[in-house]
Amino acid sequence: MVNVAILGFGTVGSGVAEVLDVNAEQVAAGAGKDIRLKYIVDIRDFPDSPYQKYMVKDFAVVEGDPDVQIVVETIGGAKIAYEFTKRALLAGKSVVTSNKELVATHGYELLQIAQEKGVSYLFEASVGGGIPIIMPISQCLAANKIDEIYGILNGTTNYILTEMFKNGLPFETALKQAQQNGYAEANPAADVEGHDACRKISILSSLCFGHHVYPDQVPTEGITAVTGDDVELAGRKGYKIKLLGRALTGGDGRVYAYVGPHLVPESNLIAGVEGVMNGIVVRGNAIGSVMFYGAGAGKLPTASAVVSDVIDAAKHIGTGSRMPWGAGGAEYVGDANTLETAWYVRAKGGAAAPQGAEQLGGVNGSEAWLMPKMSRSAAQALTEGMDVQSMFRVLE
Amino acid sequence: MVNVAILGFGTVGSGVAEVLDVNAEQVAAGAGKDIRLKYIVDIRDFPDSPYQKYMVKDFAVVEGDPDVQIVVETIGGAKIAYEFTKRALLAGKSVVTSNKELVATHGYELLQIAQEKGVSYLFEASVGGGIPIIMPISQCLAANKIDEIYGILNGTTNYILTEMFKNGLPFETALKQAQQNGYAEANPAADVEGHDACRKISILSSLCFGHHVYPDQVPTEGITAVTGDDVELAGRKGYKIKLLGRALTGGDGRVYAYVGPHLVPESNLIAGVEGVMNGIVVRGNAIGSVMFYGAGAGKLPTASAVVSDVIDAAKHIGTGSRMPWGAGGAEYVGDANTLETAWYVRAKGGAAAPQGAEQLGGVNGSEAWLMPKMSRSAAQALTEGMDVQSMFRVLE
Numbered sequence: 001m002v003n004v005a006i007l008g009f010g011t012v013g014s015g016v017a018e019v020l021d022v023n024a025e026q027v028a029a030g031a032g033k034d035i036r037l038k039y040i041v042d043i044r045d046f047p048d049s050p051y052q053k054y055m056v057k058d059f060a061v062v063e064g065d066p067d068v069q070i071v072v073e074t075i076g077g078a079k080i081a082y083e084f085t086k087r088a089l090l091a092g093k094s095v096v097t098s099n100k101e102l103v104a105t106h107g108y109e110l111l112q113i114a115q116e117k118g119v120s121y122l123f124e125a126s127v128g129g130g131i132p133i134i135m136p137i138s139q140c141l142a143a144n145k146i147d148e149i150y151g152i153l154n155g156t157t158n159y160i161l162t163e164m165f166k167n168g169l170p171f172e173t174a175l176k177q178a179q180q181n182g183y184a185e186a187n188p189a190a191d192v193e194g195h196d197a198c199r200k201i202s203i204l205s206s207l208c209f210g211h212h213v214y215p216d217q218v219p220t221e222g223i224t225a226v227t228g229d230d231v232e233l234a235g236r237k238g239y240k241i242k243l244l245g246r247a248l249t250g251g252d253g254r255v256y257a258y259v260g261p262h263l264v265p266e267s268n269l270i271a272g273v274e275g276v277m278n279g280i281v282v283r284g285n286a287i288g289s290v291m292f293y294g295a296g297a298g299k300l301p302t303a304s305a306v307v308s309d310v311i312d313a314a315k316h317i318g319t320g321s322r323m324p325w326g327a328g329g330a331e332y333v334g335d336a337n338t339l340e341t342a343w344y345v346r347a348k349g350g351a352a353a354p355q356g357a358e359q360l361g362g363v364n365g366s367e368a369w370l371m372p373k374m375s376r377s378a379a380q381a382l383t384e385g386m387d388v389q390s391m392f393r394v395l396e
Numbered sequence: 397m398v399n400v401a402i403l404g405f406g407t408v409g410s411g412v413a414e415v416l417d418v419n420a421e422q423v424a425a426g427a428g429k430d431i432r433l434k435y436i437v438d439i440r441d442f443p444d445s446p447y448q449k450y451m452v453k454d455f456a457v458v459e460g461d462p463d464v465q466i467v468v469e470t471i472g473g474a475k476i477a478y479e480f481t482k483r484a485l486l487a488g489k490s491v492v493t494s495n496k497e498l499v500a501t502h503g504y505e506l507l508q509i510a511q512e513k514g515v516s517y518l519f520e521a522s523v524g525g526g527i528p529i530i531m532p533i534s535q536c537l538a539a540n541k542i543d544e545i546y547g548i549l550n551g552t553t554n555y556i557l558t559e560m561f562k563n564g565l566p567f568e569t570a571l572k573q574a575q576q577n578g579y580a581e582a583n584p585a586a587d588v589e590g591h592d593a594c595r596k597i598s599i600l601s602s603l604c605f606g607h608h609v610y611p612d613q614v615p616t617e618g619i620t621a622v623t624g625d626d627v628e629l630a631g632r633k634g635y636k637i638k639l640l641g642r643a644l645t646g647g648d649g650r651v652y653a654y655v656g657p658h659l660v661p662e663s664n665l666i667a668g669v670e671g672v673m674n675g676i677v678v679r680g681n682a683i684g685s686v687m688f689y690g691a692g693a694g695k696l697p698t699a700s701a702v703v704s705d706v707i708d709a710a711k712h713i714g715t716g717s718r719m720p721w722g723a724g725g726a727e728y729v730g731d732a733n734t735l736e737t738a739w740y741v742r743a744k745g746g747a748a749a750p751q752g753a754e755q756l757g758g759v760n761g762s763e764a765w766l767m768p769k770m771s772r773s774a775a776q777a778l779t780e781g782m783d784v785q786s787m788f789r790v791l792e
Contacts, residue, residue: 026538029606030538032718130682131686132532132686136528139704140701141528142423143415143422143699145419210425269668269669285419286411286697286703287526287701288526289690290688291687292686293688295684298684301682301684303539307539307682311535311539312535322711
C-alpha cells in the first residue's frame with residue numbers, strides 16, 4: 001500500500017484524483033501494489049467535491065505524515081510549489097509534478113535533493129501533456145546519442161495557427177476563438193509569446209543533452225508576428241507555419257536551443273499535427289527520427305501522465321527513479337542565433353530580392369522569399385534596407 | 397559491470413554489437429553501470445569481423461558462464477531461439493529479443509519463466525523496430541484502461557502501398573522495387589500476406605489487454621488483393637490504403653484483433669506515415685489517442701530498441717523487470733469478423749449500388765462504393781450477387 005497526497009485541487013489535481021479513483025485496478029496492476037489517495041491539500045473549500053474527505057488546508061499535515069510516500073504537486077508556479085516540493089523531498093517523499101515552470105527553473109536542484117534522499121522527482125506531465133516523452137527519452141532512447149529534438153509544444157498556439165491556415169482567420173480572431181473554447185487564457189501571453197514552449201524545450205534539452213538548460217538561455221519568439229499573409233504565402237509553396245521549440249548539439253558540443261515560428265514542409269509528419277495537439281520529434285544516432293504525438297494539455301491526458309509517474313515512483317520506493325541531468329552553466333549553451341537554417345522573409349512590395357533567394361509571390365502589397373541556409377545575422381544583413389514584415393526559420 | 401552475450405550475428409545482432417560499442421558512454425550512463433559485450437554466439441565464421449574475439453559457436457559456453465547476466469537473442473524463428481531463450485532464463489539470465497515470432501507464440505510461457513527466476517524477458521524491438529512502444533504502453537500508459545490499438549506495423553507493405561499511391565505503380569512493380577531496395581525478401585509472403593503484422597498485433601494485444609492473444613486468433617489479410625484501381629478510387633475521396641493491425645475491446649470484455657487493408661482518411665495522422673516507416677496509435681480512457689512514429693525496421697533502429705532493453709535489464713538485475721501479461725485462451729478473444737466498421741467495396745461495372753452505399757466512382761470497368769458501419773457478414777450479404785473485386789474496412 002502506497003499513500004499519495006495531491007497538492008493543489010485545480011484542473012490537473014482533480015484529474016489525478018479522478019484517474020486514481022476510476023482506474024484504480026489498472027494503477028494497482030501497473031505498480032504491483034495498491035495506491036491510495038490520502039490527502040488533497042488546497043487552501044480553498046470544495047464543499048461539493050466527492051473528494052471532500054481528503055481535503056486538508058495545511059501542507060504540514062502531509063509533510064509530517066510518514067505514511068505518505070508520494071506527493072503530487074499540481075500547484076503551478078515556482079514559489080509555493082518550489083517550497084513544498086523541497087520540503088516534501090527533504091521529508092523523504094517522492095514528488096511527481098506537471099509544473100513545467102518549476103522543473104525548467106529549479107529542476108537540477110530538485111533532482112539533486114531527490115537523489116540524495118533516495119526518492120524520485122518525476123515530471124512526465126510537464127511536457128506534452130499526456131504524451132509519453134520524458135520516460136521514452138530517458139529510458140527507451142538511452143542507447144542513443146541524441147542529436148536533436150524539436151516539436152510543437154504548445155497546443156494553444158498550434159490551435160491558433162491551424163485556424164489561421166484552415167479557415168483563413170486573422171491572428172486576433174483565431175486567438176479570441178481559442179479563448180472562447182477554453183484553449184487560451186484571458187491573458188494569453190505565456191502561450192502566444194512562446195514562454196510556455198520555452199520552458200518545455202528547456203526541460204527537453206536538459207534531459208536530452210545532460211546539463212540543465214535554463215529558460216533564459218533559450219531565445220524565444222512567439223506567434224504574434226505571424227500574419228494571415230504569411231500563412232497564405234507559405235501555404236502556396238506547401239509549407240505550414242508552426243511554432244517550434246528546437247534544440248540540437250553543435251559541432252562544439254554545446255546545446256543550441258530556441259523557440260520560434262517555422263515554415264514546415266507538408267511532407268514532414270509534424271506539419272500534420274493540428275489544433276491543440278502536440279508532436280515531438282527526437283533524432284538519435286542509432287534510432288534515426290521518432291515522433292510522439294497526442295493531446296498536449298487537458299485534465300485527463302495530463303492526469304494520465306502524472307499517474308504514470310506515481311506508478312513509477314511507487315515501483316521505486318526505497319531507491320528512487322534515476323534521472324541523469326547535470327548542473328547547467330553558460331559554458332554548455334551556445335548562441336542559437338548563430339544556427340544556420342533556411343529563412344522565410346516577407347517585406348513591403350517593391351524591394352529587390354535578397355541575394356540567392358527564391359520568390360514565393362506577393363499578397364496585399366508585400367512579397368516573400370525563401371533564403372538559403374545562413375545564420376540570423378547573415379539573414380538580417382542580406383535583408384538590410386528592405387521593409388521587413390516577417391522573418392521566420394524554415395525547417396528542412 | 398554487466399556482461400552481455402549476443403545470440404545470432406545477423407543484421408540485428410551485429411547492430412547490437414555496434415551500438416554497445418559506439419554508444420558505450422550513453423549506455424553506461426543510462427544503466428548506471430558499465431555494460432560489456434562478452435560473447436557472440438553464431439555457428440558461422442566471421443573472420444573479418446571487428447568482433448571476431450567475442451565469437452563462440454556453442455551456446456553452452458554462455459549458458460554455463462555465471463558472469464553473463466544478459467542474453468540478447470537475435471536468432472529469429474521459434475525453434476532454436478525458443479530452446480536457447482528457455483535455457484538462458486532457466487540459467488537465471490535476463491533475455492532481450494527482437495524476435496516477434498517467438499514472443500507472439502511463446503511470450504506468456506517465457507514471461508512466466510522469467511518471473512519465476514526473478515529475471516527479465518524484454519522485447520521492445522519485436523514491434524515497431526526502434527520506436528519506443530512496448531515500454532511506453534506498459535509503463536507510461538499504465539494509468540489508463542486501453543480501449544484500442546492500431547497501426548502500420550510492417551514497413552515493407554507500407555512502402556509498396558506508398559509507391560502504388562504516389563507513383564501509380566501496380567502492386568507487382570512496387571513489390572519488385574521493394575525487393576531491389578532491400579525492403580522486401582526474395583520470398584515476400586511473411587510481409588505481403590500480413591503474417592508479420594499479425595505477430596506484432598498479437599504482441600500488442602497481449603500487452604494492452606492483459607491476456608496472451610495468439611497469432612492464430614487474429615484473422616489476417618495481406619495486401620496482395622489491393623490493386624492500383626483501389627488506390628486510385630480511394631484517393632479520389634481523400635483516403636489512402638494502409639495495412640493496419642488493429643485490436644480493441646468489445647462490450648463483452650473480449651479482445652477483437654485482426655490485420656487487413658484499410659481506407660484511412662487523409663485527416664488521420666497515420667495516413668501521413670509513408671514508405672518504410674511505422675506508426676502506432678493507442679487510445680486510452682484518460683489519455684485519449686497518442687501516436688508513436690519511426691523506422692519500423694533497420695539494423696541500427698532495431699539495435700537501439702534492443703540495447704534500451706539491455707539497459708533496463710541491467711538496472712533490474714536481481715528483481716527482473718515486471719511485465720503484466722496473463723495466460724491466453726479462446727474465452728478472451730472474440731471473432732473480429734463480427735466487428736462493425738464502414739466498408740469499401742469495388743465490383744465489376746454495371747452492378748446496382750449496395751443499399752445505403754455512397755458511390756465513389758468507376759475506373760477500368762469497375763465501380764466502388766462506401767458502405768456504412770456493419771459486420772463483415774452483413775457487408776457480404778449486401779454485396780451478394782455482385783462481382784466483388786475488393787472489399788476493405790474503412791477507418792473512422
